[in-house]
Every structure is written in C-alpha cells, then in structure tokens.
Amino acid sequence: MTEQELVEGCIKEDRKCQEILWSQYSQKLFSLAMRYCQNQEEAEDALMESFVKIYNNLSKFRFQSSLETWMRRVTVNVCINKIRARKVSFDSIDDKAIELPSSDKAFERLHVEQLLKLVGLLPEGYKAVFNMYAIEGYSHKEIAQTMGIDEGTSRSQFAKARKALQSMLDKWEGGKS
Amino acid sequence: MSEFQWDHLREAEMTYSSRVSFDKVMEMREEKKKRRVLFWWFSSAGLLLVGLGTLCLLWPTPSAPLASEVALTSSPSVIKPSESAVVSTPRSSELESSSTPSAKSTIKSQPIVNSEPNQEKLNRLSDKLAMSIPVEAPEDRDAPWLNERRAASNIEFAHSGVQHNRLAMGNGAEGSALMGRKDMASQVYSLGLSPSYAEWLDPFALRHEYFDDRLLPDNDLRNRFKPSLYAEFTAFTGSHNAINFDNRDNLSVLGTQYHAHYQFAILKDLGNGHLAGLGLAYGEWVGNGQYRDRRLETFTEIDTFQVVVMIPGQPVQTVEVIDTNTFTEWSETTGTLNYKISKVSIPLAYRKYLPLGKSVWRLSAQLCPGMTTRTEGSYFSRTDYLPLSIQRQFTFDGRLAFGPSVPVSNVWTIVLEPNLFAQSFVEAQTRVAKAKLFSGFGVSLVGKL
Numbered sequence: 299m300t301e302q303e304l305v306e307g308c309i310k311e312d313r314k315c316q317e318i319l320w321s322q323y324s325q326k327l328f329s330l331a332m333r334y335c336q337n338q339e340e341a342e343d344a345l346m347e348s349f350v351k352i353y354n355n356l357s358k359f360r361f362q363s364s365l366e367t368w369m370r371r372v373t374v375n376v377c378i379n380k381i382r383a384r385k386v387s388f389d390s391i392d393d394k395a396i397e398l399p400s401s402d403k404a405f406e407r408l409h410v411e412q413l414l415k416l417v418g419l420l421p422e423g424y425k426a427v428f429n430m431y432a433i434e435g436y437s438h439k440e441i442a443q444t445m446g447i448d449e450g451t452s453r454s455q456f457a458k459a460r461k462a463l464q465s466m467l468d469k470w471e472g473g474k475s
Numbered sequence: 476m477s478e479f480q481w482d483h484l485r486e487a488e489m490t491y492s493s494r495v496s497f498d499k500v501m502e503m504r505e506e507k508k509k510r511r512v513l514f515w516w517f518s519s520a521g522l523l524l525v526g527l528g529t530l531c532l533l534w535p536t537p538s539a540p541l542a543s544e545v546a547l548t549s550s551p552s553v554i555k556p557s558e559s560a561v562v563s564t565p566r567s568s569e570l571e572s573s574s575t576p577s578a579k580s581t582i583k584s585q586p587i588v589n590s591e592p593n594q595e596k597l598n599r600l601s602d603k604l605a606m607s608i609p610v611e612a613p614e615d616r617d618a619p620w621l622n623e624r625r626a627a628s629n630i631e632f633a634h635s636g637v638q639h640n641r642l643a644m645g646n647g648a649e650g651s652a653l654m655g656r657k658d659m660a661s662q663v664y665s666l667g668l669s670p671s672y673a674e675w676l677d678p679f680a681l682r683h684e685y686f687d688d689r690l691l692p693d694n695d696l697r698n699r700f701k702p703s704l705y706a707e708f709t710a711f712t713g714s715h716n717a718i719n720f721d722n723r724d725n726l727s728v729l730g731t732q733y734h735a736h737y738q739f740a741i742l743k744d745l746g747n748g749h750l751a752g753l754g755l756a757y758g759e760w761v762g763n764g765q766y767r768d769r770r771l772e773t774f775t776e777i778d779t780f781q782v783v784v785m786i787p788g789q790p791v792q793t794v795e796v797i798d799t800n801t802f803t804e805w806s807e808t809t810g811t812l813n814y815k816i817s818k819v820s821i822p823l824a825y826r827k828y829l830p831l832g833k834s835v836w837r838l839s840a841q842l843c844p845g846m847t848t849r850t851e852g853s854y855f856s857r858t859d860y861l862p863l864s865i866q867r868q869f870t871f872d873g874r875l876a877f878g879p880s881v882p883v884s885n886v887w888t889i890v891l892e893p894n895l896f897a898q899s900f901v902e903a904q905t906r907v908a909k910a911k912l913f914s915g916f917g918v919s920l921v922g923k924l
Contacts, residue, residue, distance in 0.1 A: 313501075316497070316501075317497050320497045320500065321497075324491070324495075324497075325488040325489060325490060325491070326486070326487075326488050328488075328489050328490075328491045328495075329487045329488050329489040332489055333484075338491075338492065341491075342491050342492060342494060342495045345491065345495060346495060346499060346500050346503055347503070349500045350500060350503050350504050350507060353500075353504060354504065354507075382862045383861075413484060414484065414487065417484075419775055419777075433484050433485055434485070446851075446862050466777065469777060469778065469779060
C-alpha cells in the first residue's frame with residue numbers, strides 16, 4: 299500500500315488503513331515524544347493526542363513533505379503544548395554571554411541510548427529547544443514561532459543545552475580516565 | 476555531532492505500555508467529536524442571539540404606546556380641520572351611567588371615501604387607539620380612573636367622508652382616557668430631558684417646546700414624533716488588578732489588566748424609554764505583570780568513577796561505577812507576563828431611560844458574542860498563567876452601566892456611564908472559558924437618525 303493510498307484510506311475512515319498507520323508510526327512517534335516529555339505517562343498521552351489530531355487533520359496533508367515529517371511536526375506541536383502548559387520558563391539571555399563548547403566530537407563516542415539518556419536529563423526548557431534544533435532540524439525562527447518565544451531565546455536555550463550536555467559529558471569522560 | 480548520530484536518534488523506536496492502543500485512540504476521537512458539538516452549540520447560541528437582535532431592530536413598530544403616541548393622547552384639546560376621523564367620547568355624566576360591569580366597546584367603522592395618502596396613517600393610528608381599549612373589564616372601586624377608562628371604551632370611531640382629514644378630541648382628559656392612562660402616566664421619556672406632561676417635548680431639545688400643532692401641516696405632528704432609530708457611539712474602559720503575595724501558592728502573579736472598547740450601535744425606540752438594538756464593537760484587552768514561581772525541583776547529579784578490584788590470585792580489574800544522586804531544593808524564578816487580546820464583537824444592546832428627579836439616567840445592558848482577532852503573550856490570573864497561541868477564539872462579553880444622560884444639542888446627547896464589563900473567551904487548547912470582570916468608565920454619544 300502506497301503512502302497516498304494509506305492517507306486516502308484514513309480520510310475515508312477506513313479502519314484498516316488507520317490501524318496500519320498506527321502500527322507503522324506509533325513507536326517512532328513515541329520515541330520522539332519521550333525526548334520532549336517529562337515521563338513515560340506524559341509521552342503516552344502526547345502520542346495518543348497526536349494520533350487523534352493526525353486522523354482528524356489528514357485531509358489537510360498536501361503531500362508537500364513526507365507523511366512521516368508531517369506526523370512528526372504534529373507530535374512535536376502536541377509535546378510543546380504540554381510543556382507550555384507546565385509553565386516552563388524560557389529565559390532570554392544574551393548570546394554573546396555564552397561560551398559554546400569547542401567541539402561536538404565528544405558526543406560521537408556515545409551510543410544512541412546514552413545520548414538519549416543525557417538529553418533526557420537536560421532541564422525542561424533547554425531540552426525542547428535542543429530536540430527541535432539538533433534532532434528535528436527546525437530553524438531558530440520556526441522554534442520561536444512554535445513555542446511562542448523570541449528567536450534570541452531559542453538560540454540561548456540551545457547554547458545552554460549544549461553547555462549542559464558538555465559538562466555532563468566531561469564528568470562522564472573524567473570518570474572514565 | 477555527526478549526522479549519523481542524529482539520524483539514529485530520529486529513527487529510534489521505543490515501546491509504549493499497554494495503556495496505549497489503537498482502540499484507545501479511536502475512543503478519544505469519539506469523545507473529542509462530542510465535545511466539538513458542544514462548542515458549536517455555544518457559538519450557535521451567540522449567532523442566534525445576534526439574529527434575534529437583528530429581528531428586533533427590523534420588526535415593525537410595536538403596539539405598545541410609543542413616546543410620541545403617548546404624548547399625542549395626553550395633549551390639550553386639539554382640533555385640526557384637515558383630519559377625517561372623528562372620535563367622539565361621552566361626557567362625564569354619560570361616563571358614569573355607562574360604567575356597568577358588562578360595558579363593551581362599540582367601534583363602528585365606515586368606509587373611507589378619501590383616498591389621500593395620509594388616510595392610511597390615520598387608519599393605523601385609530602387602529603392603535605382601538606387596540607388600547609379594554610373590551611371587558613371588571614369594576615374597580617379603588618381605581619376610579621379605571622372606571623373612566625372603561626366608560627371611555629364606548630367611543631365611536633366614525634370615519635367620515637369629508638374631504639379633509641380631521642382628528643377631533645373632546646378634551647385632554649378624555650384623550651388620555653383613550654389610552655387607558657391618566658395624564659400623570661402619559662409621560663414622554665425623552666433622551667436627555669425629564670418628561671413633562673401636557674407639554675410637547677422634543678426628545679433632543681435643550682429646552683421644552685410648546686407649540687400648537689394646528690400650525691403644523693397635515694400629519695406633520697405624527698411624523699415629527701415618529702419613533703425613530705438612534706445611532707450610539709460608545710467608548711468605555713476598565714481595569715482589573717491581580718495581586719497575590721501568598722507564599723502558600725507556588726505561583727503568584729502581580730499585574731494589572733486594562734481594556735478599551737469602541738462600539739457603534741443602532742438602537743430602536745421600543746416605547747416607554749426602552750431602546751434595543753445591535754452594533755459592532757472592537758476592543759483591546761492587555762495585561763502586564765510579573766510572576767514568581769516557587770517550586771520544589773528535583774536535580775540529578777551523575778558521578779562516574781573507576782573502582783580497582785584486587786582479588787588475591789586474580790589479575791587486577793577495574794569496574795566503572797556510575798553514581799546517580801537526586802536531590803530536591805526550592806527554586807524561585809521570576810519573570811514578566813504580558814498579553815494582548817484584540818477582538819471584534821456584536822453587541823446586543825438594551826437601554827432604559829429613567830427620569831430621576833429633574834435629570835434623566837440611563838441603564839445600559841449588553842451581551843457581546845464575538846471572536847478574537849489577535850492573541851499574544853501569556854494570559855494570567857492571580858495564581859496562574861497560560862500562553863495564548865491560537866489566534867481565533869470565541870468570546871462572550873457582558874456590560875452593565877448606569878449614568879446620567881446630558882443633552883448637548885438638538886440631535887445629540889452624551890451619557891456618562893460608570894460600568895462593569897465581564898470579558899470571557901474559550902481557551903482553544905483546553906476548551907475552558909476564562910473570564911474577568913473589569914470596572915471602569917464609559918462615554919456614549921447618542922444621536923437621532
């Protein structure tokens with residue numbers, strides 16, 4: 299079944315197509331939600347809410363991007379709304395005041411699971427921006443629009459996230475040597 | 476970090492618990508559909524109100540006596556040579572004899588020969604007069620004027636075939652009896668001036684006008700006092716403070732919220748000082764404040780170290796130990812909160828003019844269903860704040876005001892009104908209505924169309 303047939307089937311409320319869509323993407327989207335949410339329960343709620351939105355709005359999907367990219371965007375938006383509902387504060391700071399870590403090479407030695415664990419340990423505000431910019435590939439302008447913050451705040455949150463990750467990694471490395 | 480690593484993170488799959496399933500998602504969809512129907516009911520109710528308001532505005536003149544008609548019947552003896560209808564009422568001696576419990580009105584109509592356009596208006600007037608006459612009414616000894624009214628129902632309307640229209644009334648008292656009112660009850664509720672019985676009163680005049688309608692051309696009298704539409708321009712403002720210094724609340728907010736509304740409405744005179752209508756309003760609602768968030772936060776600290784394990788007879792081994800400590804402490808964050816909500820609404824307005832002493836006061840009430848045009852920032856209350864993201868949100872406002880009406884010209888009056896204004900909107904994410912009550916002041920400029 300092609301992507302287009304799958305989408306058309308879902309729009310026609312074909313339960314079989316809807317179930318295929320669920321089984322194909324639910325675990326990927328759950329992994330995405332886990333990176334944004336505080337705990338597993340919240341991520342599971344976000345996953346179900348995202349699929350409700352996806353099924354309800356599939357008719358608006360114009361095939362300008364892949365279906366997965368569109369579904370990821372919907373899920374990210376649901377997760378961001380959950381973070382905002384928790385009243386996470388995003389402090390805007392001057393970019394120049396932050397010392398960026400010298401290189402990202404240290405991260406390369408980590409496994410995906412370890413990296414996910416480290417990202418999960420980041421404070422709420424940084425985590426969302428880091429996930430969106432570094433992993434999902436959003437621009438700072440898009441992040442600012444989605445999260446309702448300034449572009450400068452997005453940049454500074456990302457810089458802080460990298461700094462925090464670097465210090466965690468330094469500890470990790472220090473412990474090893 | 477390399478692209479390879481990011482791809483791995485992006486493509487990672489994780490297994491969720493058994494509480495998540497496809498069937499559960501479908502159940503959630505059904506629930507949301509039901510809630511959406513409720514939301515549409517809410518907005519449909521707003522639209523229905525607007526429809527009713529429009530209908531009220533376009534509805535023909537009601538049968539209740541309008542200000543002008545009340546004034547007409549309470550006038551001193553008027554004889555116009557150019558009116559065709561002859562209304563004759565019995566004299567007081569006849570009134571007494573005819574005030575039996577079974578007194579019935581007899582209204583005789585004769586075909587109207589005259590085909591002048593004014594005749595139609597006159598017929599409408601006589602129909603209204605006839606409608607006001609009680610057909611059967613019990614005797615009431617405590618209210619002698621009611622007996623007078625009953626007796627007056629023996630009026631005979633006779634449309635004569637005379638070439639000129641004529642409206643003849645016996646005297647002022649009988650005229651008022653026609654409407655079932657005493658002179659004292661036949662008051663003109665004017666916009667801006669206290670009513671004065673036995674006087675002709677232009678609702679917008681700075682001074683009372685005495686004039687003799689015999690000087691007016693045919694039916695000009697009626698046209699002059701024809702109930703009309705009024706244009707109303709209003710600007711009103713208000714504020715609401717949110718102050719919370721209570722340490723028991725995790726989140727406390729200190730801020731002020733203001734609003735300014737500008738509206739235009741068309742009002743219709745419904746008689747006896749009642750006006751109703753609808754219009755269009757634009758409003759801006761802003762809030763500026765600070766928050767203090769005190770939370771017990773959990774921090775995680777990871778320590779990694781190597782432990783050398785030496786067992787006699789065995790080679791030396793090293794073990795990597797990762798020690799994760801979690802600890803909690805109170806953290807306090809402060810920040811600023813600002814929001815702005817702009818909206819367009821359709822006010823369904825009701826006004827009541829009341830003579831109090833020598834001045835006229837106005838009671839205003841209105842309901843305003845509407846829609847936000849712009850929302851930004853974080854909406855706050857004393858103990859909470861909420862980021863506003865969705866631009867279009869349903870709103871419903873209500874306003875109550877009371878203040879004096881001051882005439883400034885023959886056409887315009889100004890009403891100065893302290894007011895209470897309740898604003899609400901449905902928060903689109905949670906579908907929860909958020910509301911606030913503002914107290915403030917408003918000014919209305921009312922003009923006769």
